[in-house]
Amino acid sequence: xxxxxxxxxxxxxxxxxxxxxxxxxxxxxxxxxxxxxxxxxxxxxxxxxxxxxxxxxxxxxxxxxxxxxxxxxxxxxxxxxxxxxxxxxxxxxxxxxxxxxxxxxxxxxxxxxxxxxxxxxxxxxxxxxxxxxxxxxxxxxxxxxxxxxxxxxxxxxxxxxxxxxxxxxxxxxxxxxxxxxxxx
Amino acid sequence: xxxxxxxxxxxxxxxxxxxxxxxxxxxxxxxxxxxxxxxxxxxxxxxxxxxxxxxxxxxxxxxxxxxxxxxxxxxxxxxxxxxxxxxxxxxxxxxxxxxxxxxxxxxxxxxxxxxxxxxxxxxxxxxxxxxxxxxxxxxxxxxxxxxxxxxxxxxxxxxxxxxxxxxxxxxxxxxxxxxxxxxxxxxxxxxxxxxxxxxxxxxxxxxxxxxxxxxxxxxxxxxxxxxxxxxxxxxxxxxxxxxxxxxxxxxxxxxxxxxxxxxxxxxxxxxxxxxxxxxxxxxxxxxxxxxxxxxxxxxxxxxxxxxxxxxxxxxxxxxxxxxxxxxxxxxxxxxxxxxxxxxxxxxxxxxxxxxxxxxxxxxxxxxxxxxxxxxxxxxxxxxxxxxxxxxxxxxxxxxxxxxxxxxxxxxxx
Numbered sequence: 083x084x085x086x087x088x089x090x091x092x093x094x095x096x097x098x099x100x101x102x103x104x105x106x107x108x109x110x111x112x113x114x115x116x117x118x119x120x121x122x123x124x125x126x127x128x129x130x131x132x133x134x135x136x137x138x139x140x141x142x143x144x145x146x147x148x149x150x151x152x153x154x155x156x157x158x159x160x161x162x163x164x165x166x167x168x169x170x171x172x173x174x175x176x177x178x179x180x181x182x183x184x185x186x187x188x189x190x191x192x193x194x195x196x197x198x199x200x201x202x203x204x205x206x207x208x209x210x211x212x213x214x215x216x217x218x219x220x221x222x223x224x225x226x227x228x229x230x231x232x233x234x235x236x237x238x239x240x241x242x243x244x245x246x247x248x249x250x251x252x253x254x255x256x257x258x259x260x261x262x263x264x265x266x
Numbered sequence: 267x268x269x270x271x272x273x274x275x276x277x278x279x280x281x282x283x284x285x286x287x288x289x290x291x292x293x294x295x296x297x298x299x300x301x302x303x304x305x306x307x308x309x310x311x312x313x314x315x316x317x318x319x320x321x322x323x324x325x326x327x328x329x330x331x332x333x334x335x336x337x338x339x340x341x342x343x344x345x346x347x348x349x350x351x352x353x354x355x356x357x358x359x360x361x362x363x364x365x366x367x368x369x370x371x372x373x374x375x376x377x378x379x380x381x382x383x384x385x386x387x388x389x390x391x392x393x394x395x396x397x398x399x400x401x402x403x404x405x406x407x408x409x410x411x412x413x414x415x416x417x418x419x420x421x422x423x424x425x426x427x428x429x430x431x432x433x434x435x436x437x438x439x440x441x442x443x444x445x446x447x448x449x450x451x452x453x454x455x456x457x458x459x460x461x462x463x464x465x466x467x468x469x470x471x472x473x474x475x476x477x478x479x480x481x482x483x484x485x486x487x488x489x490x491x492x493x494x495x496x497x498x499x500x501x502x503x504x505x506x507x508x509x510x511x512x513x514x515x516x517x518x519x520x521x522x523x524x525x526x527x528x529x530x531x532x533x534x535x536x537x538x539x540x541x542x543x544x545x546x547x548x549x550x551x552x553x554x555x556x557x558x559x560x561x562x563x564x565x566x567x568x569x570x571x572x573x574x575x576x577x578x579x580x581x582x583x584x585x586x587x588x589x590x591x592x593x594x595x596x597x598x599x600x601x602x603x604x605x606x607x608x609x610x611x612x613x614x615x616x617x618x619x620x621x622x623x624x625x626x627x628x629x630x631x632x633x634x635x636x637x638x639x640x641x642x643x644x645x646x647x648x649x650x651x652x653x654x655x656x657x658x659x660x661x662x663x664x665x666x667x668x669x670x671x672x673x674x675x676x677x678x679x
Contacts, residue, residue: 121360202349205349205350205353206349206353208353208404209350209353209354209356209357212353212357213356213357213360216357216358216360216361216506217360219361220360220361220363
């Protein structure tokens with residue numbers, strides 16, 4: 083009788099401990115996901131802040147490219163209005179596309195390319211773009227391990243009880259991975 | 267998968283550490299025994315060698331990074347001195363998931379080189395030469411920075427510092443012993459030749475042989491692991507940048523001395539306190555003695571066309587080198603797929619002359635030169651020790667007041 087009781091108590095303690103361990107692991111992963119998202123968000127905001135300056139500098143030189151510039155402005159305001167990760171990844175993808183079109187067109191304006199102010203802005207925007215790409219990689223890695231944990235047995239039981247739900251990946255359109263087209 | 271690499275590195279480091287430490291202690295013993303055969307000289311020698319090791323390690327742990335940085339004449343810079351460098355380091359910091367931003371230093375040397383230092387990822391620094399910044403384009407610079415970041419990430423810096431200290435201690439002890447032996451051998455032998463001259467001579471012979479061999483042995487240990495680490499740092503670097511061609515092109519440019527800056531010595535030698543050509547030689551020696559053959563590294567990088575994870579680097583490595591013992595199997599198994607990325611938007615269109623001018627301006631900023639824009643379009647660059655009240659524009663003969671310009675500069679910032 084005594085033995086059964088001891089085994090029962092021991093078993094309970096084991097279950098509670100593994101329960102607590104799983105819960106803590108889930109919390110840790112969720113915090114890492116949030117942190118990785120914050121990294122992306124900082125860079126997205128930075129890009130939004132840089133664009134008005136860029137338009138202002140380029141406007142004087144690129145009188146024949148009204149459409150390209152307007153496309154950027156529009157994509158920017160849409161991206162700033164996005165709320166969820168899914169919306170953001172879509173709208174920011176459009177913004178990236180508009181920006182890369184702009185930088186292709188810039189090649190036709192040597193005066194603009196010689197402008198110091200423009201060069202500095204271009205460097206900052208290129209870097210911001212890279213930072214978004216690298217932060218996205220880190221974020222998606224975190225999301226993968228978090229989602230796995232919430233779906234796999236037995237941690238999915240704990241995840242279900244405490245409302246740890248799957249999160250969205252931050253994907254930018256597949257277009258980005260295409261090889262660059264070289265024209266001679 | 268980074269974790270396995272770090273663990274593997276740690277294990278290897280300890281093995282090497284003990285092997286080299288053993289070398290040092292045995293060397294201490296034989297020197298002690300050779301010098302003082304009657305009063306337990308061996309034990310005393312071990313103790314002295316151990317103390318030298320201990321103190322040098324202590325110093326290098328707590329201030330090795332600042333000693334190295336000040337010896338190389340590196341100056342700490344912020345974002346405004348070289349925005350591109352700063353941005354690239356930040357990009358790699360994000361990619362590597364490093365907890366804090368490394369401190370950034372620029373060395374005003376025309377040679378192309380870079381190094382990382384600091385005892386932990388939380389307290390690290392990356393130094394690059396002004397010559398490197400002028401020579402490389404953005405993608406190439408990113409490759410070099412990623413390589414240095416990988417040394418920080420793989421904990422190579424601390425390990426190489428300690429191994430270097432050990433090597434230094436061994437070389438120092440054997441040097442002291444051999445030199446003193448050379449100058450005083452005749453006197454010493456005469457003193458002890460009476461009772462056990464034979465045995466003493468044998469011990470002395472062993473000591474001399476060991477004092478010659480120990481530094482060579484230690485160097486072999488040191489170099490073999492250092493080279494291995496360079497390959498690993500390359501593998502981590504392409505994983506961080508996802509663009510092997512960047513690092514490959516950078517290595518190619520650095521290894522070809524004839525694509526150095528145009529007219530470096532003639533134009534800018536006067537800006538240096540010491541001869542820049544001399545320091546250039548030292549830098550090259552420092553950089554390449556512990557590194558694997560550079561064209562092999564380039565070949566491995568260029569044959570990575572499918573993706574940039576560790577498995578793909580290891581495959582390229584074994585294809586080029588014909589052996590496959592670079593990484594632990596666990597690091598290869600679960601490495602996920604990392605796609606390549608394309609080159610960044612703009613090609614580098616700067617001419618050699620422009621590069622040289624950029625380099626010169628960077629060095630002047632580092633040395634606190636003053637930049638006065640003249641209305642005629644010329645920018646007058648004035649050294650910090652210029653004492654006179656006015657400076658005349660060489661093109662349009664307008665005169666400017668350097669002190670007023672300095673004042674305006676301060677207001678702006």
